[in-house]
Amino acid sequence: MHTEAPSHPAPRSIRISRRRALQALTAGIAGTALPRWALAAPEGARAVVGAAWRGPRADDQNFAGTLVADWEARTLGFGYKLALPSRPHGLMAEPDGGLLVCSARPGTWLLRCDAQGNVVQQIDVQEEGMCRLG
Helix, strand or coil, X not given: CCCCCCCCCCCCCCCCCXXXXXXXXXXXXXXXXXXXXXXXXXXXXXXXXXXXXXXCCCCCCEEEEEEEEECCCCEEEEEEEEECCCCEEEEEEXXXXXXXXXXXXXXXXXXEECCCCCEEEEEEXXXXXXXCEC
């Protein structure tokens, strides 16, 4: 009995972790779905996102504020920005459009701003004799 060699090699088993599979799946879904969401936004719709950033140099100022995406105009701009005393660690959006911003560890400050970017409360634990945040 004569058997012919297969014309192509048998497929290799590829080992992939569940984490990598989920990352790939999430990236694929986000890559296809996000543009549709953006295009499906109602006319004049804007998205406002709280953010913190610093310029490209290590000695650049740190900021927190909002970024405003105007889907119709296809623009991204600042809603407001405010200078921070040092590097931020976390942000939390408040229902009224304001932000809570806390400093990076060892945390020494916490601030709250309203939806227009006005600082309404700032706590510096070193000045108030309190223990550090975090």
